[in-house]
Amino acid sequence: MFCFRGRSLAQDWLLIFVAFLVLAPPLSEARPSVRRSRTAEFDALPLVRSRQNHLLVRAYINGKPAWLGVDSGAPVSAIALHRRDYFQVNGIAGNPALPSHVEINGAFNKVGIVRKMRLGGIELADEPVVLVDLDVPAKSHQKKRHLRQMEEQEIDGILGADILFPTKAVLDCQRRLLYLTDPDSGDPIPGVNYHGFQSVPIQVSDGFNLYVAGAINDRPARLMVDTGSFATLLHRSFVRRLKIRTEETPFQSAAVNLKQREISLAHIRKLSVGSVDLVGKDVGVVDLEGLIHGGLLQGSPPVAGLLGGELLNRQHGIIDFGTHTLYLKGEITTVAARETASAPDLRRALPAAP
Numbered sequence: 001m002f003c004f005r006g007r008s009l010a011q012d013w014l015l016i017f018v019a020f021l022v023l024a025p026p027l028s029e030a031r032p033s034v035r036r037s038r039t040a041e042f043d044a045l046p047l048v049r050s051r052q053n054h055l056l057v058r059a060y061i062n063g064k065p066a067w068l069g070v071d072s073g074a075p076v077s078a079i080a081l082h083r084r085d086y087f088q089v090n091g092i093a094g095n096p097a098l099p100s101h102v103e104i105n106g107a108f109n110k111v112g113i114v115r116k117m118r119l120g121g122i123e124l125a126d127e128p129v130v131l132v133d134l135d136v137p138a139k140s141h142q143k144k145r146h147l148r149q150m151e152e153q154e155i156d157g158i159l160g161a162d163i164l165f166p167t168k169a170v171l172d173c174q175r176r177l178l179y180l181t182d183p184d185s186g187d188p189i190p191g192v193n194y195h196g197f198q199s200v201p202i203q204v205s206d207g208f209n210l211y212v213a214g215a216i217n218d219r220p221a222r223l224m225v226d227t228g229s230f231a232t233l234l235h236r237s238f239v240r241r242l243k244i245r246t247e248e249t250p251f252q253s254a255a256v257n258l259k260q261r262e263i264s265l266a267h268i269r270k271l272s273v274g275s276v277d278l279v280g281k282d283v284g285v286v287d288l289e290g291l292i293h294g295g296l297l298q299g300s301p302p303v304a305g306l307l308g309g310e311l312l313n314r315q316h317g318i319i320d321f322g323t324h325t326l327y328l329k330g331e332i333t334t335v336a337a338r339e340t341a342s343a344p345d346l347r348r349a350l351p352a353a354p
Contacts, residue, residue, distance in 0.1 A: 042189055043120035047176040052230050053309030055171070057159060057178055060118040061087040066156035070171060070178060072319060073226030073306065074160035075208035076102065077127065079112065080134040083156050089114055089129065098128055105290055107257035119159075122167065122180050129157065132256055158228070161208040161321070168322030173227065173312040181322070197318065197327040200274030204324055211303065212326055215272040217242055221304035223273065224292065225319060225326060229308035232271075233284040235297055238304045239266055246285050253286050261287050273307065276315065276328045 047070065048056045055070045061079070064087055068077075079089055089112040092098040101108040114127040134155065164171070170179040170189055179189045202225060203211045210225040216234065219242055223232075239246060246264040253261045264285040271281045288297060288305065296303040311317070318327040 042179055042181040043122050044189075044191065045120045045178045045180065047178055049176055049313075053313060054155075054230070055173065055176065055178075055227055055309070056155060057119065059159070060116075061089075061156070062115055062117075067154070068157050068159040069155045069228060070164075071158045071160055071226075071228030072164065072171070072210055073224060073228045074158050076130050076162050077158055077160040078130045078132045078134075079114070079157040080155070081131045082133075084112065084131055087114070087156070089131070092128070095126075095128075102130055104130065104132065105257040109257075119180060124163065127163070132158075134158075134256075161210070164321045165204075165208065169319075170321070171227065171319040173309070173318065174314075174316040192318070194318070194327050197316070197329060198274060198276050200276070200326040200328060202319075202324040202326050210319070210324075210326075212273055212307065213301075214274065214304075214307075215270070216304055217244070217269050218272075220301040222296075222299075222301055223305055223307040224303060225312075226306040226308055227312060227319070229306045230310070231284050232281070232306060232308040232311045233263075233286050233288070234266065234268075234305035235288040235292075235303075236264070236285050237287075237297070238302060239285050244268065258290055273311075273315075273328060274326070278311070278315075281311075 045057055048058075048067075050056060056067045057070050059066045059068050066083075066087065079087060092100060092111055092113055095113065098111055098113075101110055103109075110131045112129050112131050114129055115125070117124040117127050134157075163169075167180040167182075169181070170192055172178075172192070179192065181189060200212045203213075203222075205211065211222045212225055214221055214223050216238070221238070244266050246266045249263050249265055251263040253263055266283055266285045268281045268283055269279070271278045271283070283305070292303050312319075316327075316329040319325075320327065
């Protein structure tokens with residue numbers, strides 16, 4: 001999921017690019033067998049953190065520079081629809097093994113092929129991508145003006161789990177580093193130190209979604225690990241079942257192929273991720289129907305929400321896609337704790353009540 005925050009003329013809103021549901025045949029299984037060529041066994045790529053907790057990586061698509069949002073919640077990498085011609089993204093006519101369209105949140109989007117994508121010293125060839133509308137619900141000139149006012153970098157696409165898993169990526173959310181490795185290399189990545197971290201096993205679904213076990217006020221739940229989400233978000237029905245009081249905000253959410261939805265704010269007594277307990281945590285509350293699929297919202301335990309960027313940054317989160325492990329600093333954290341300007345608490349990020 002990629003979450004983008006901005007303002008339209010009429011209201012505050014959060015634009016959410018979420019969890020793609022990909023129909024068979026999966027893009028990952030339909031790719032040519034000799035597709036990737038590498039010039040290094042691993043590469044450490046610096047990331048830029050936007051004002052909205054998005055991690056952006058510099059890439060080169062068919063030789064042209066691009067900014068991609070690093071999104072663990074997106075099973076499939078994507079290119080912005082309006083940038084297709086600029087990056088010369090081809091159709092799939094030459095590869096009958098690929099589907100022409102995939103389903104994203106109930107609607108179909110075209111599939112294209114990136115002839116060459118370079119990330120540092122690692123080069124990907126003939127990479128399938130989904131073409132999605134990453135525009136905000138406002139006119140283009142309005143969007144660009146708001147991006148400039150917020151000093152927010154406009155992105156050209158999304159780097160999804162379909163690339164992060166095969167390259168055994170290690171994503172250090174706090175240090176803003178993305179390590180990509182050669183799958184044939186079994187050596188540990190220099191510079192990554194897990195001393196003082198708590199490890200949390202990640203369950204990977206058939207659709208390349210990442211889930212960790214946790215609890216909300218001691219009620220067992222699962223959370224999707226989603227670096228594309230601006231903040232940690234819980235499903236509205238789950239919060240209601242726990243009888244947690246919420247307060248309204250002027251924000252709405254909008255997702256690819258879905259209508260806008262209201263966002264509320266809730267104060268959670270204890271949010272647990274594996275053995276890490278976070279005390280006094282403010283989270284967003286939104287209807288996640290249509291964003292999390294397959295009955296997972298009603299499962300046992302249910303997928304209660306999204307583990308988002310502000311928590312992953314504050315708890316020094318490291319996602320190891322090779323070993324399917326999430327690492328977090330284990331200290332207890334309260335909302336009164338000192339926070340860096342790059343990782344605002346959700347309550348502080350929302351406008352004050354009138």
